[in-house]
Amino acid sequence: MIMPDEPLPFIPSPEDEHQIIEPVEFDFGLRRRTFMQLVATGLAIAVAPWPTDAQEQKQQRRPDKSGGNNAPKSVWERIHIGKDGVVTVLTGKVEIGQGARGEFTQAAAEELRVPTEQIQVLMSDTGLVPNDGLTAGSGSTPRTVPAIRQAAAAAREALLELASKRWGVERTSVELSGGKITHTVTKRTFTFGELAQGEELPKTLEQATPSTAALTAVSDWKVMGTALPRPNARDIVTGTHRYSSDIKRADMLHGKVLRAPSYGAKLISVDVAPAKAMKDVIVVQDGSFTGVVAPTTARAQEALDAIAKTAKWDESPHPSSKEMYDHLRAHAAEAVPKNEFAEELAAAKKTLRATYHAAYIQHAPMETRAAVAEWKGDQLTVWTGTQNPFGNRSELAKALRIPESKVRVITPDTGGGFGGKHTGEAAIEAARLAQAAGKPVSLKWTRAEEFIWAYFRPAAVSDAEATLDAEGRLTSWHFITLNAGPSALETPYRSGKKLARSINCAPPPLRPGSYRALASTANNFARESFMDELAAAAGADPLEFRLAHLPSGRLRDVLEEAAKRFKWSERVKSKKKDIGLGLACGTEKGSYVAACVEVEIDRKQGKMIPRHVCEVFDCGPIINPDNLRAQVEGGIIMGLGGALREGMEFQNGRMLNASFSAYEVPRFRDLPELDLHMLKRTDVASAGAGETPIIVIAPAIGNAVFHATGVRLRELPLTLPEKMPS
Amino acid sequence: MDQSISFTLNGKPLTVATDPSRPLLEVLREDLDLTGTKYGCGESQCGACTVLVDGVAVRSCVRTVGSVTGKKITTIEGLSADGKLHPVQEAFLAEKAYQCGFCIPGMIMGLVGALQQKPVPGDAELLSGMHGHICRCCGYPNLVKAIRRAAAQARK
Numbered sequence: 047m048i049m050p051d052e053p054l055p056f057i058p059s060p061e062d063e064h065q066i067i068e069p070v071e072f073d074f075g076l077r078r079r080t081f082m083q084l085v086a087t088g089l090a091i092a093v094a095p096w097p098t099d100a101q102e103q104k105q106q107r108r109p110d111k112s113g114g115n116n117a118p119k120s121v122w123e124r125i126h127i128g129k130d131g132v133v134t135v136l137t138g139k140v141e142i143g144q145g146a147r148g149e150f151t152q153a154a155a156e157e158l159r160v161p162t163e164q165i166q167v168l169m170s171d172t173g174l175v176p177n178d179g180l181t182a183g184s185g186s187t188p189r190t191v192p193a194i195r196q197a198a199a200a201a202r203e204a205l206l207e208l209a210s211k212r213w214g215v216e217r218t219s220v221e222l223s224g225g226k227i228t229h230t231v232t233k234r235t236f237t238f239g240e241l242a243q244g245e246e247l248p249k250t251l252e253q254a255t256p257s258t259a260a261l262t263a264v265s266d267w268k269v270m271g272t273a274l275p276r277p278n279a280r281d282i283v284t285g286t287h288r289y290s291s292d293i294k295r296a297d298m299l300h301g302k303v304l305r306a307p308s309y310g311a312k313l314i315s316v317d318v319a320p321a322k323a324m325k326d327v328i329v330v331q332d333g334s335f336t337g338v339v340a341p342t343t344a345r346a347q348e349a350l351d352a353i354a355k356t357a358k359w360d361e362s363p364h365p366s367s368k369e370m371y372d373h374l375r376a377h378a379a380e381a382v383p384k385n386e387f388a389e390e391l392a393a394a395k396k397t398l399r400a401t402y403h404a405a406y407i408q409h410a411p412m413e414t415r416a417a418v419a420e421w422k423g424d425q426l427t428v429w430t431g432t433q434n435p436f437g438n439r440s441e442l443a444k445a446l447r448i449p450e451s452k453v454r455v456i457t458p459d460t461g462g463g464f465g466g467k468h469t470g471e472a473a474i475e476a477a478r479l480a481q482a483a484g485k486p487v488s489l490k491w492t493r494a495e496e497f498i499w500a501y502f503r504p505a506a507v508s509d510a511e512a513t514l515d516a517e518g519r520l521t522s523w524h525f526i527t528l529n530a531g532p533s534a535l536e537t538p539y540r541s542g543k544k545l546a547r548s549i550n551c552a553p554p555p556l557r558p559g560s561y562r563a564l565a566s567t568a569n570n571f572a573r574e575s576f577m578d579e580l581a582a583a584a585g586a587d588p589l590e591f592r593l594a595h596l597p598s599g600r601l602r603d604v605l606e607e608a609a610k611r612f613k614w615s616e617r618v619k620s621k622k623k624d625i626g627l628g629l630a631c632g633t634e635k636g637s638y639v640a641a642c643v644e645v646e647i648d649r650k651q652g653k654m655i656p657r658h659v660c661e662v663f664d665c666g667p668i669i670n671p672d673n674l675r676a677q678v679e680g681g682i683i684m685g686l687g688g689a690l691r692e693g694m695e696f697q698n699g700r701m702l703n704a705s706f707s708a709y710e711v712p713r714f715r716d717l718p719e720l721d722l723h724m725l726k727r728t729d730v731a732s733a734g735a736g737e738t739p740i741i742v743i744a745p746a747i748g749n750a751v752f753h754a755t756g757v758r759l760r761e762l763p764l765t766l767p768e769k770m771p772s
Numbered sequence: 773m774d775q776s777i778s779f780t781l782n783g784k785p786l787t788v789a790t791d792p793s794r795p796l797l798e799v800l801r802e803d804l805d806l807t808g809t810k811y812g813c814g815e816s817q818c819g820a821c822t823v824l825v826d827g828v829a830v831r832s833c834v835r836t837v838g839s840v841t842g843k844k845i846t847t848i849e850g851l852s853a854d855g856k857l858h859p860v861q862e863a864f865l866a867e868k869a870y871q872c873g874f875c876i877p878g879m880i881m882g883l884v885g886a887l888q889q890k891p892v893p894g895d896a897e898l899l900s901g902m903h904g905h906i907c908r909c910c911g912y913p914n915l916v917k918a919i920r921r922a923a924a925q926a927r928k
Contacts, residue, residue, distance in 0.1 A: 143872030143909045275868055282873035283861040285808020285848035289874060292807035300802065342802055344794040412812050412820060412874040412908045461810075461874030462908050493813040672868055676911055680871060683910035706817035706906065714903050717912045 064533050065182050065560045068501065070471045072445040073333040074478060117193060118176045121254040124197035127247060131239030133158060133165045135194055138178035139186050140170040140433055141459040144736045145673035146186040148276050152669060153191045156262055156269040157198035160225040170435045170457035181433040182465060182560060184635040184734025187669065199259035204250045209236050264667045264728045273672035278459065289461050290431040291416035295486035301479040302346040304336040304354060305499065308699030310362040317356035321349035330482040337475065339483045364699035365555045371403050374507050374529045379550040382526055385511050387543045390522035394513035396583050402572035403761040404506040405693030406556050410711055413461020414496040415472035418488045419480040426453050430473040431460035438470035445474045465560035466500060497704035501559030502694060506530030508572035518584030520595055529554060531565030534634045534741060537573055539595035563737035566634045567688060571762055574630035574745030578752060588629060588749060589614050600664050604725060605631045605640040608662040611723060612642035624649065626754025630745035636733035637665035641742040645750035652766050654751055656686060656718040664725040665733040678722055678739040685743030687712045693763045779840045782850025792838025797821045799837040800847060808848035808877045819905030822878040823847050829885025848877035851884065860884050860922045869918035871909030879905050883919060887926040898923055
């Protein structure tokens with residue numbers, strides 16, 4: 047067995063730094079002192095036998111390793127080789143639609159020289175896998191894929207070493223390919239299964255460290271770089287894959303939680319007697335938490351409705367979405383710096399100032415927050431759809447005042463996240479209900495709950511100011527963004543002087559959180575729109591103006607390639623009525639993107655219709671081209687939603703558009719002609735691709751609207767003015 | 773008040789004793805453990821809960837179980853027979869028309885329903901009929917390919 051390590055301090059991995067994680071505080075009535083005692087005892091690492099029904103995949107038990115984002119020190123923590131020859135890759139990352147399961151399979155197969163069918167990936171079960179941090183920030187490709195490759199390469203070397211020892215031959219005369227170890231002289235072979243008999247292989251892998259063996263060069267990739275389909279795709283099309291909301295346990299009940307009528311409302315009183323009088327209904331009251339449990343969801347809803355009628359609330363004032371931008375400005379958490387580029391301002395041929403706004407938007411993943419919680423004695427297991435299973439484990443331990451070692455979080459492949467599932471509120475609610483009911487409880491948030499009580503991509507106010515000299519060169523750049531966050535804050539363009547600052551707002555009107563590409567959606571919109579305004583002020587073509595300020599490098603490369611493929615310079619010369627062309631570029635999470643778009647203005651309906659999107663993307667060596675394409679396409683089309691329609695509307699603390707009928711996400715009819723091109727660079731490391739492709743869509747569309755109509759739109763979602771210039 | 777409600781589910785006659793006002797979706801998932809049919813919105817806006825009732829694609833989140841008495845229900849679990857996938861499922865696999873996959877069973881049932889019409893509708897009409905299905909991963913390009921592939925197969 048592995049010896050437990052000393053707990054290490056939590057070191058956030060790079061993908062965690064900009065994530066916005068604001069867990070809901072639960073105030074369950076356990077005594078604080080008890081909690082502290084439990085935390086103290088929880089620091090000892092428990093080697094507890096877990097129930098065996100993890101993700102119902104065969105593999106061997108191993109202890110939970112608490113202590114945060116620590117890369118496994120032993121290959122055995124990352125890779126198991128079973129006596130049946132099956133290779134199990136263990137990772138704390140979550141499959142949430144981004145295709146990590148397939149990429150991890152490819153990474154291990156590549157380094158272990160084994161067919162992909164011989165590999166299974168066990169993901170996001172805190173009782174069994176190493177803590178790989180959040181599944182966020184496009185981190186699976188640049189960090190977890192290399193970690194798996196290093197472990198697999200070390201396992202390969204260990205297998206070769208073991209085989210040569212067993213045969214008593216030179217290590218150099220032993221080869222591994224096609225999942226078999228061969229002695230090149232005698233042609234004897236070992237399968238992985240044959241080598242895995244006995245205790246020697248596990249022991250060797252326990253002693254092996256992941257970083258010593260050489261990785262396969264990109265030019266020699268045989269499995270990475272290919273379009274491997276999702277390993278469990280068949281389970282998706284047959285409906286047999288069980289998401290968290292599909293998990294069924296023996297004697298399981300269904301739960302509902304009482305929600306406030308408005309943000310900030312405090313519960314004064316509630317009469318739970320009507321629910322208690324109902325057959326088979328259990329009512330749970332603990333501090334401000336009130337929930338019900340029943341054999342069916344319908345029954346639970348009936349019970350909840352009965353007590354919701356009796357609830358009295360103390361409501362508090364809450365800003366409306368109409369006054370939200372003023373609210374953000376008035377609640378800046380620190381002084382907003384003045385533009386101190388006095389020399390440049392004085393000498394400027396032209397000075398431009400503009401303010402850009404971005405609304406709060408919802409991730410609205412197809413699978414709402416869901417959890418099934420089951421207690422066995424003092425041990426809690428929760429199946430929940432989250433991007434942060436280890437973080438959820440901590441939240442559960444804190445809220446329920448039990449040590450983390452007593453909590454196991456299992457995240458089956460989940461129905462979408464987009465940065466929206468970092469926190470564990472549904473898991474905690476289910477756990478509290480199950481604790482009171484003494485039976486497993488399934489809790490599935492309704493779509494309205496998800497729209498109202500999940501968190502939001504923050505709204506943003508961005509103030510941009512810049513000066514141009516007589517030659518149309520940027521002499522100063524001053525950019526302050528309120529509430530959005532710092533992603534894509536710095537401009538990649540040359541400017542004499544530069545200042546960019548991100549300032550938080552306190553309190554923000556709505557609960558903030560991460561999103562696909564986080565603040566870059568707002569900051570890149572503001573910057574790329576402002577660059578267009580500056581180009582117009584300088585009398586320059588938007589492409590030429592950008593290129594004049596962009597040093598050579600990957601960003602310039604994608605912009606030039608997009609313009610070439612779109613035939614920008616040619617098309618921009620011949621102007622058609624109500625047809626606009628726009629472009630934008632940007633970089634985030636180590637990848638580079640540029641898009642050129644054609645937008646049609648429908649004056650009668652007051653609509654902007656993107657007709658053609660040409661996007662060029664560079665994320666380094668491509669691990670799975672089909673999966674990459676799907677991620678880029680998804681990012682572009684999700685970007686259309688945020689650009690044209692999505693924005694939360696609220697008043698008096700109530701969300702006014704908390705449904706798919708009122709909050710219009712992209713549908714089939716919104717699909718424009720797509721022309722995608724990936725730069726196939728092999729001289730850099732692979733970056734993630736789930737986020738960056740979204741950041742250029744809104745500004746490119748806004749710039750196209752200006753090109754078509756002369757109207758500059760500075761707020762997301764973009765809306766045409768009621769009176770359009772003819 | 774519980775009632776006995778009889779219908780045919782995936783080819784087999786069945787009687788459930790439950791409150792007839794419960795959504796068909798909930799009874800399929802909670803009482804019959806057919807969890808391939810998903811909850812997405814509860815207001816027939818997203819299509820994740822689509823099943824066939826007498827061959828017609830309907831949103832099971834807004835249909836009560838009482839309303840399907842005597843009818844033939846097909847869910848995603850009843851689509852493939854003897855381990856052999858339905859051609860629409862094959863088309864989704866071939867085009868990799870999935871990301872998180874949560875909308876896919878509903879999409880497949882919606883398309884199967886549309887393709888059962890005689891004659892098989894044209895691609896434009898089929899795509900227009902699929903507007904009622906949301907894929908929040910926005911994997912529409914591959915979904916369109918899968919729809920075209922399945923339609924071409926059905927017209928053969």
